Amino acid sequence: MSEIPKAPIARIIKDTGAERVSEDAKVELAESLDEIARKIAVKANEAAKLAKRKTVKADDIKFAVKELNL
Numbered sequence: 001m002s003e004i005p006k007a008p009i010a011r012i013i014k015d016t017g018a019e020r021v022s023e024d025a026k027v028e029l030a031e032s033l034d035e036i037a038r039k040i041a042v043k044a045n046e047a048a049k050l051a052k053r054k055t056v057k058a059d060d061i062k063f064a065v066k067e068l069n070l
Contacts, residue, residue, distance in 0.1 A: 001031075002027070002030035002031045002033070002034040004030040004033055004034055004037075005030075006023075006026040006027070006030060009021075009029050009030045009033070010026050012029070013025065013026070013029065039064075039068060040061060040064045040068060040070070041064075042064075043067055043068060044056045044061045044063065045060075047060040047063050047064060048060050
């Protein structure tokens with residue numbers, strides 16, 4: 001189960017032009033986004049550690065997204 005709330009997920013899907021969004025669609029997108037976010041967080045954390053920092057910064061996130069080709 002994803003930690004991402006379903007309401008914002010439904011709004012994202014509706015913003016693309018969907019009139020209705022099924023519960024299954026909300027769950028599936030939330031789980032996919034959760035998985036992607038975790039991959040980004042792992043890569044960003046690695047970048048921070050390589051820089052000998054305990055704090056993950058926005059630049060680490062940007063680096064991780066670029067490295068993961070997202």
